[in-house]
Amino acid sequence: MQQNKIKNISKIITLLKKEVKDFDNPVVSKIGEIQKDPFKVLISCILSLRTQDRTTGPVSLKLFQVADTPKKLAKMPLKKIQNIIRPVNYYITKSKRIKEIAKNIIKKYDGKVPNNFDELMKLKGVGKKTAAITMVYGHQKSDYIPVDVHVHVISNRLGWIKTKNAEQTMDELMRIVPRKYWGDLNDLFVLHGQNVCVTMSPICSKCIIRQLCPRIGVARSR
Numbered sequence: 001m002q003q004n005k006i007k008n009i010s011k012i013i014t015l016l017k018k019e020v021k022d023f024d025n026p027v028v029s030k031i032g033e034i035q036k037d038p039f040k041v042l043i044s045c046i047l048s049l050r051t052q053d054r055t056t057g058p059v060s061l062k063l064f065q066v067a068d069t070p071k072k073l074a075k076m077p078l079k080k081i082q083n084i085i086r087p088v089n090y091y092i093t094k095s096k097r098i099k100e101i102a103k104n105i106i107k108k109y110d111g112k113v114p115n116n117f118d119e120l121m122k123l124k125g126v127g128k129k130t131a132a133i134t135m136v137y138g139h140q141k142s143d144y145i146p147v148d149v150h151v152h153v154i155s156n157r158l159g160w161i162k163t164k165n166a167e168q169t170m171d172e173l174m175r176i177v178p179r180k181y182w183g184d185l186n187d188l189f190v191l192h193g194q195n196v197c198v199t200m201s202p203i204c205s206k207c208i209i210r211q212l213c214p215r216i217g218v219a220r221s222r
């Protein structure tokens, strides 16, 4: 049974790698790939929460033009941060949060984003998802599977897991998915989720993995 599940995971990952070649990469991993800078990955991840990627990308880049280190961000007046990040949702809360995070990184971690999942989680406003993204894309450590809404929804639709929230999903996926796929899973599922297996009504008719998917919980599809 377990062997069949692993085979199914492996086939799905291979097919999704083919499918996503034409799609644009998610903003957070793109910043990680281009910059390989844990500070930028961490901050852009916070900006991206409950905000569309097409908004987060340009806003993050604009912010990093003037504040690309914890020191610069900590020194910036709150009003100025707010003006730059205004297009993202909850920009007032997020501006306070990222300034606070920058200050804490300076105070407690000598100006360097901690290279440790548990330490990252101690920063106010950093949850499991943000910590995992920072570890994977900022510090290039494939020891975690970042889980956002797409990873959570698709893993459950595929029947790999049966979970209620992203935290549980991350733990379960790290238990059943072979480690060699951990680094790819987030990017593949986010792209698949944004373009095909969309949350409200997935486009199953155009899905490359439809033969392998039991479509658990899918009430409406195209």
Ligand code: SF4
Pocket: 154, 157, 158, 196, 197, 198, 202, 203, 204, 207, 208, 209, 210, 213, 214, 215, 218, 221
């Ligand atoms: S078949 Fe439908 S539900 Fe299953 S992964 Fe594809 S789009 Fe999602």
